[in-house]
Amino acid sequence: MSVDLGRPVAVWRPRPRTSLRVDRRAVAVGLVLLAIVCVLAVVSLAYGTYQLSLGEVVGALTGNGDRRAHTLVVEWRLPRLLFAIGCGIALALAGSIFQSLTRNPLGSPDVIGLDAGSYAGAVIVTLVIGSTAYTDIALGSLVGGLLTAALVYVLAYRRGAQGFRLIIVGIAVAAMLSSFNAYVMMREDPQTAMIVAAWGAGSLASLGYSQLVPFSIALVALLPLAALLARPLAQLELGDDAARSQGVHAERVRLGATILGVAFASLVSAAAGPIAFVALVAPQIAHRLARTAGPSxxxxxxxxxxxLVSADVVAQHLAVATGLVTVTLGGLYFIWLLIREYRRS
Incomplete structure (x- = not known):
């Protein structure tokens, strides 16, 4: 018996009672996006104050180039590129998780205040406690994000945590935390405060392999958890009752997904600062490109x-922080999305 799903899919049956359904359009879109990332990666490695040819980039990556090209590509530009790819993946997954939890395209860490909470945790660790170690900043960001998530959930809870209420409360909490961060920085030494402020703009410029190694280990450890939660989250979008009827523990999945989403967002904040709007925009663009039921x-x-790689290329061209580019482009999308959601409601 065959079932018409209304769109082309491929079914893989490794065992008689096991099958995997793959959406062909999603696969095609994923391959195109992967090709775009590869092209942007080459542009990122070749472009800069000293521009290199494609042959020089390939030679530097394979160890056959000259010393100058090796220094530019491998030691300076490659860590920044890998950070842009990793941070883009982490932010997009965080946005996908929270948009599934809130069942609202406005649900993302930067909108509901989690980025501001992670930033506040990092500010406290850096300026109040006085530690600049990556692990301490990462732990402070994670704790700050989790406490902010708990606060938003408690304040928005009223016979359940309705998605739009979470977003409104999150915007208010983010505004208060932004004021707190500004107050703490104003009380510190101007030079130190400027360093933290520059980090808060979201920049990939000063990152190297010393930060890339722990970031990559944490990201690789979190990715399997995101894969495990993908199906329960999709079932949870149908409603708690429908999800429970399919054997999903709604509260456990919601709690685990919240912690995982905060971990993804905090991982980026600890390394590069709060890079805004990528988590908001990426799942929605992916949803419209792949035409899936929810964020893939x-x-x-x-x-x-x-x-994020394209935003970083633009940021290098303009000599500004990467977060400034994402805020400018993402802010326009955010305004359009707010108007669209208001008209729909």
Whole structure:
């Protein structure tokens, strides 16, 4: 017996009672996005104050280039590129998780205040405690994000946590935390405060392999958890009752997904600062490209990587922080999305 799903899919049956359904459009979109990321990667490695040819980039990566090209590509530009790809993936997955939890395209860490909470945790660790170690900043960001998530959930809870209420409360909490961060920085030494402020703008410029190694280990450890939660989250979008009827523990999945989403967002904040709007935009672009029922984690991750790498290329061209580019472009999308959601409601 065959079932018409209304769109072309491929079914893989490795065992008699096991099958895997793959959406062909999502696969095609993912491959195109992967190709775009590869092209942008070459542009990122070749472009800069000293421009290199494609042959020089390939030679530097394979160890056959001259010393100058090796220094530019491998030691300076490659860590920044890998950070852009990794941060784009982490932010897109965080946005996909929270948009599934809130069942609202406005649900993302930067909108509901989690980025501001992670930033506040990092500010406290850096300026109040006085530690600049990556692990301490990462732990402070994670704790700040989790406490902010708990606060938003408690304040928005009223016979359940309705998605739009979470977003409104999150915007208010983010505004208060932004004021707190500004107050703490104003009380510190101007030079130190400027360093933290520059980090808060979201920049990939000063990152190297010393930060890339722990970031990559944490990201690789979190990705399997995101894969495990993808199906329960999709079932949870149908409603708690429908999800429970399919054997999903709604509260456990919601709690685990919240912690995982905060971990993804905090991982980026600890390394590069709060890079805004990628988590908001990437899942929605992926959703419209793949035309899936909800945000597709894999397509969202590739979209996030493509967006952040392209934003970083523009930022290098303009000599500004990467976060400034994402805020400018994402802010316009955010305004359009707010108008669209208001008209729909």
């Amino acid at each position: 984690p894999v397509v969202s991750a590739l979209t996030g990587a493509a967006l």
